[in-house]
Amino acid sequence: MTTHQAAPVTGATAKGLRASCPTVWESLHAHPFLREMATGTLSLDRFRFYLEQDTMYLEEYAKVMALGAARAARVDEVAWLRDSMDNIVDNELPRNRELLVRIVEMGAADRGGSRAMAPTTLAYTSFLTTTAYRGDALDVMVAILPCAVSYREIALTLVDQIAPDSLYTAWMEFFVGDFYGRRLSQMQANLDELAARVGEGRTAALREVFATASRLEVAFWDMAYHCRQWPDLAVEVGRG
Incomplete structure (x- = not known):
């Protein structure tokens, strides 16, 4: 396993935002999708659904950062x-696609995750896009922060619990590694500088953006765990 830094939240702004909605983050870490990843009992079907939806999410996430830059x-x-x-x-997108090929080869059943964005994925990406159109670079950085930080928090929490040869170890390796850790720390340093430029007048609004994105992170894991797709696109195991 790659060596890693211990602290996912390094910036003052990120720490303040993270502390503003502790209940949401507690529910995130307690989610059964993540608990079952650690024990190796998460079904391949659920992980396939997650990867299919996460790939769609990341494609929109990249576009949102381009909007923020504009x-x-x-x-x-x-x-x-x-x-x-x-x-x-x-x-991240190439890694997702490689893992998806691998898990399909292992026999993960199709639960309709590739057919269209599920309702939660659509809600999350629509929130990010709306935030980018209505706001500025700071709004975008705050909106994407829960995803960026939580993945490292989750991976660091689970990496010592999971079996070394588990499929889910491959997913975690990137997020516990120094490469991702350095990028995340730099992102938070940039966020601190940007937040200092605008002052404290926007603190309440930014906390709401962060809290909403954090809630959507929890909802995304919940969607993946239950393979929640639009009813007309859902596929039952053994029938799709």
């Missing part, structure tokens, strides 16, 4: 968002 006030803000977008396009 609405940025300064060139350095453009660069910060471009770096985050490049990570999604160059690293």
Whole structure:
């Protein structure tokens, strides 16, 4: 396993936002999808559904960062968002697609996850897109922060519990690694600088953006665990 830094939340702004909605984050870490990943009992069908929906989500996530860059006030803000977008396009999306091929080869059943964005995925990506259109680079960075931070928190929490040869270890390796840790720390440093430019007048609004995105993170795991697709697109195991 790759060595890793211990702290997923390193920036002052991120710490403040994270502390503003503790109940949501407690429910995130307690979710059965993640608990079953740790024990190796999560069904392949659920993980396939998750990967299919997460791939659609990440494609929109990258576009949202491009929108944020277009609405940025300064060139350095453009660069910060471009770096985050490049990570999604160059690293996370290819990894998702490779894992998806592997899990299909292992016999994971089709539960309709590839047929269209499920309602929760659509709600989450629509929220991000709306935030980008209505706001600026700061709004976008705050909206994507729960996803970026929670994945490292989750992976760091589970990595010592999971069997070394588990399929889910491959998913975690990227998020516990130093490469992702450095990028996440830099992202939070950039967020601190950007937040300092606008001052404290937007604190309440930014906390609401962060809390909504955090709630949608929990909802996304819940959707994946229950394979919740639009009723006319859902596929029952053994019939699709």
